[in-house]
Amino acid sequence: MTTITLENIGKRFGTTDIFHDLSLSIRDSEFVVFVGPSGCGKSTLLRLIAGLEQATSGKISIDGRDVTNTSPHDRGLSMVFQSYALYPHMTVRQNIAFALHTEKLPKSEIDARVNEAARALQIEPYLDRKPKALSGGQRQRVAIGRAIVRKPKAFLFDEPLSNLDAALRTETRIEIAELHKSLDATMLYVTHDQVEAMTLADRIVVLNGGHIMQVGTPHELYTAPANTFVAQFIGSPKMNLLPVETTARGVELSAGKPALPVPVRPAEQLGIRPEALRLVAPEQGLVTGKVALSEYLGADLSVYVDTERAGRVTLRGPGTMKVTEGETVGLTFDPSEAHLFDASGDAIRGEAKVAA
Ligand SMILES: Nc1ncnc2c1ncn2[C@@H]1O[C@H](COP(=O)(O)OP(=O)(O)OP(=O)(O)O)[C@@H](O)[C@H]1O
Ligand SMILES: [Mg+2]
Numbered sequence: 052m053t054t055i056t057l058e059n060i061g062k063r064f065g066t067t068d069i070f071h072d073l074s075l076s077i078r079d080s081e082f083v084v085f086v087g088p089s090g091c092g093k094s095t096l097l098r099l100i101a102g103l104e105q106a107t108s109g110k111i112s113i114d115g116r117d118v119t120n121t122s123p124h125d126r127g128l129s130m131v132f133q134s135y136a137l138y139p140h141m142t143v144r145q146n147i148a149f150a151l152h153t154e155k156l157p158k159s160e161i162d163a164r165v166n167e168a169a170r171a172l173q174i175e176p177y178l179d180r181k182p183k184a185l186s187g188g189q190r191q192r193v194a195i196g197r198a199i200v201r202k203p204k205a206f207l208f209d210e211p212l213s214n215l216d217a218a219l220r221t222e223t224r225i226e227i228a229e230l231h232k233s234l235d236a237t238m239l240y241v242t243h244d245q246v247e248a249m250t251l252a253d254r255i256v257v258l259n260g261g262h263i264m265q266v267g268t269p270h271e272l273y274t275a276p277a278n279t280f281v282a283q284f285i286g287s288p289k290m291n292l293l294p295v296e297t298t299a300r301g302v303e304l305s306a307g308k309p310a311l312p313v314p315v316r317p318a319e320q321l322g323i324r325p326e327a328l329r330l331v332a333p334e335q336g337l338v339t340g341k342v343a344l345s346e347y348l349g350a351d352l353s354v355y356v357d358t359e360r361a362g363r364v365t366l367r368g369p370g371t372m373k374v375t376e377g378e379t380v381g382l383t384f385d386p387s388e389a390h391l392f393d394a395s396g397d398a399i400r401g402e403a404k405v406a407a
Contacts, residue, residue, distance in 0.1 A: 052079045053114055053204040053237040055100060060109035062095060062261075069095050070261045073109070077205075077239065082231050084248045085241045086284065087258035093241040096258070097207045100239065102126045113204060129198035130207040133214060135190050137182040137197075143169075144178040147196045154201075161200075168196040171230060188219040192226070199230075205237035213243065220244070227251065245287050249273075257281050279320060279396040288325045288353060290390070293338065293361040295321045302391060304337050305360060311386050313403040322390035325353065325367035328382050330374065336381020340364065345374050356380060 055077040062070040069092045077083050085093045098104040100111060102123035111119045118126050137146050144165055151161045169175045172192040182190055191211060198206055211227075212220045224247055231238055231251070242248055248255050249269045257264040257272065257280070264284075265277040276282035276290075283289040295302050297317040301309030304321065311321070333339045340358030347370060354366045354374050364382060374380070391399040 056112040058110040061107045063107045082238045082253045084252035091258045127204040129203035133210040135194035164200040168199040208240040288365045290322045292320045314399045315401045318391040320392040325365045327388035328366040331381040333381040338382045
């Protein structure tokens with residue numbers, strides 16, 4: 052049972068503020084994924100939680116106990132990095148057991164834990180090999196094994212799969228999901244990979260410039276992004292943002308043709324996911340444009356349409372869809388699929404009350 056609470060965390064390197072007043076509560080057994088652009092502070096946040104970095108201000112608690120000033124060892128967390136840093140001269144078994152020897156556990160207990168981890172990670176056949184005789188994915192599993200045997204209160208993963216090729220990433224991702232289920236442990240996970248974030252997370256934390264932009268389930272972030280940043284960060288290809296005008300008639304993509312009813316606050320941008328757009332005859336489109344390019348991906352087709360009002364708009368349809376580069380097309384969508392954002396980029400929910 053492990054909860055982690057961050058209260059008003061500040062972190063400064065020299066004169067640069069990385070975090071300013073960041074608060075977050077992580078529940079027991081939760082799988083929380085951190086995403087955000089490079090340099091936004093994901094690794095720093097994990098290192099603060101692990102105790103490898105000291106917070107400038109604020110409080111960190113694990114299971115209700117204030118650990119802000121305690122050493123990494125006293126926090127009882129295990130961290131797995133992108134570079135697995137195994138000891139080359141030790142066998143897999145010795146690598147996994149290493150931390151347990153320093154804890155002076157009895158040999159029978161060490162053997163039991165190593166064997167159990169090896170079974171969970173399917174690395175039993177390699178226990179007596181040296182790391183150089185393993186593939187990248189196998190080495191990464193050894194690094195995870197090293198974390199498991201310590202029976203940590205929580206696991207912290209910093210882009211653990213980014214050195215693996217695509218097939219191995221998928222395989223190891225599924226293993227991590229299964230591991231989370233079987234250990235029922237709290238896991239914090241940093242990644243740049245959309246699929247990892249969407250599939251592994253109970254909740255995703257989207258960071259930008261040291262600020263939390265939104266915290267929510269993958270479904271919440273996808274269907275109800277709080278702002279244009281999250282709207283465009285989650286989902287690939289990213290959400291289209293089209294300029295709109297809010298008049299007394301409603302939200303208009305082109306003058307005099309309201310696409311949506313009047314919202315509670317004036318909307319400046321309308322967000323629509325590529326898969327929510329449909330191709331229609333130009334005169335039926337809410338927007339019209341010329342097909343600039345299409346990309347065939349097998350199951351899907353991405354179509355890039357250059358529009359006069361909204362610039363380049365991306366549509367995603369089935370791979371069987373037929374389009375011709377250069378043709379003029381109309382684009383339409385179901386209004387319930389549209390997202391509205393105000394001048395500061397915050398999502399607008401709800402319609403204005405219509406005067407009787
Ligand atoms: N020891 C340090 N001293 C000074 N600045 C640092 C230090 N460590 C990190 N930073 C700065 O803090 C910011 C956040 O870094 P961090 O490594 O947490 O980013 P990240 O989100 O993990 O990025 P990436 O996705 O590239 O791994 C960056 O601007 C980085 O340059
Ligand atoms: Mg990082």
